[in-house]
Amino acid sequence: MECALDAQSLISISLRKIHSSRTQRGGIKLHKNLLVSYVLRNARQLYLSERYAELYRRQQQQQQQQQPPHHQHQHLAYAAPGMPASAADFGPLQLGGGGDAEAREPVARHQLHQLHQLHQLHLQQQLHQHQHPAPRGCAAAATAASPPASPAPASSAGFYRGAYPAPSDFGVHCSSQTTVLDLDTHVVTTVENGYLHQDCCASAHCPCCGQGAPGPGLASAAGCKRKYYPGQEEEDNDDEDAGDLGAEPPGGVPFAPCKRARFEDFCPDSSPDASNISNLISIFGSGFSGLVSRQPDSSEQPPPLNGQLCAKQALASLGAWTRAIVAF
Amino acid sequence: MIPGIGAFTWDTLWCFSQVKGTMETGTTEADIISTVEFNHTGELLATGDKGGRVVIFQREQESKNQVHRRGEYNVYSTFQSHEPEFDYLKSLEIEEKINKIRWLPQQNAAYFLLSTNDKTVKLWKVSERDKRPEGYNLKDEEGRLRDPATITTLRVPVLRPMDLMVEATPRRVFANAHTYHINSISVNSDYETYMSADDLRINLWNFEITNQSFNIVDIKPANMEELTEVITAAEFHPHHCNTFVYSSSKGTIRLCDMRASALCDRHTKFFEEPEDPSNRSFFSEIISSISDVKFSHSGRYIMTRDYLTVKVWDLNMENRPIETYQVHDYLRSKLCSLYENDCIFDKFECVWNGSDSVIMTGSYNNFFRMFDRNTKRDVTLEASRENSKPRAILKPRKVCVGGKRRKDEISVDSLDFSKKILHTAWHPSENIIAVAATNNLYIFQDKVN
16 A cells, blocks of 8 residues: 555656656646546545655654643744744645746745745644644544545646735735636636635635625736745756746746746655655645644634634645646 | 347357458557447447547448348548637637537438537438439539530439448537546437536537537536536436436436436435545545446436446445456556556446346457456456457456466566547447547457357
């Protein structure tokens, strides 16, 4: 039976398939990508559950060895002072950034780097905490996520996705948006953190949308392409990516932004490289971190920045994480 | 052994009859056969390939001199059905590969068939011309106009025999109705309408009308991120023109009645077998995806093919199939490598024989399998050039799963996964089968004593 190691290689194989499907003749095959996304989801679930079981085991051991420190609940958004609040709002495969591509790029890279650092820091902190509910919560959420999360390859021929400029024009809550153009109906919908805008704004917690935001949002300002940096942040050669940003014409090939998806960085040949997986996971920001840090019995006050630390969001963002992978 | 009724007994021996296609090892991808279909009488056999061509074979009349040799299939017509196209809006190339061919029942001297690629369905008319009019008054023999002043007499043009010419002309083009890739077409028993199915929608067409089609099934969710399944195959009931089925990537089949509503999103019947939790793996969703669905000729059963099994369902029982046949269960432990080399995504088809007593489907290593529903016996045969002597009897093959390999067996690890039989067809009334092995078409018949 496959173990967590195989789960990693399955994930990388699956991502490679999705990536190569974009250049195949005849266009993206919806059926095949849907099936690949199921494998991704299964592998990811196994990987996550094994990983957090391991973390939990280690913490249990440390708990027995040390005097338990006071309980800390860390949310990724607070883990490091000075961290831009919007980092916590990074939805799957979404990088906040404003303005045109050129201006956005250094901001995006900076935020990404910080996100990565935060994640590493967070993982380390987990290991030193005595009673971090994350593993249990995660495992539970991971399990719970499996039925409702519906991996959906938006990588169908009918979709074009573009990321939207972040935060300055929108509330922080709505900083990470994905705009989806349905080529069937030519309707543009705004999806936020994996939700349809109308769904998230229906929630009472949504601060910025309290004014009665519109439903499926119309495309607002000029969209920038969403960029994907698998494994990128592990090295400091972010400069390589610079040239590609903004190079793709809008309205071009679906998922053209990811022409240079760095799968060569994220290759299974690098042996049981858990850091690759964690980097990959760190890319997906709050979709994952929200899960990591969430407490099942929310005793802490809900962080004002990301007001939707609810099970639904965690589950959906998990699914969105998968779907977004597939989408690009 | 009485031919003609398609009865299959364990005594039936299959013999090689013909093979079409080149023997060269360097196969161009365009020659790979992508669909095979007999017409309603079995007189014609059509193949489509990845290059967008259709080749039609016709069975020659059985000669009285050779009563023991059934008619052979020879090339009747070849034409380019679809060309590669480019969708400029989506920057997508549209493959010319023929996904499906379906014959219309013959109503006059001409033959009609539907052929489809990923986006466009075409109705082709295949007709013969063996006479030519001669003796026009206003034109000379080369077709040039004559000077009326030179005409002094009138004559009646006569039809003179000429060499047989078979022409294929596109009579209708049904385009621009599918956003996603067309996977099935099916002619209705009313012979006036047909349906085309893509990943998310099924459209109903009238043969006479090309600029309109009715959407009868639409499973596209409002939010594409909630997509969980796609349509994989669809077929009309052979007798009830209001009934059709479609299969999904989740291993379910839905039967719909067009009388119930204009949009058949709500099914009339829902066929699903509960998953066996002990068989759960990373690839459970993939191997449960149905690749083909076929009504029996009687209309009472449907047969579905998923990656490892063929199942027969009774229309009157929705909660599980009545029969399940393992096609190549030895692959269950190889799913990981089959996923890596993409073989796990292969879409195998399945067919009924004329009397619905035997079902057939393909496998790897150019093997194909037949299951007798009455005797529960099955046989594995191989389509290979080595068994290509005329009337050579096909020897049953066996795959050895583990342990000691017997002399004639082949081990699982020796199977050639690049040689796959995805498309097969069975003559509507006789024991004649057509098996597509990559770029070769094999025709086998049962042994006539």
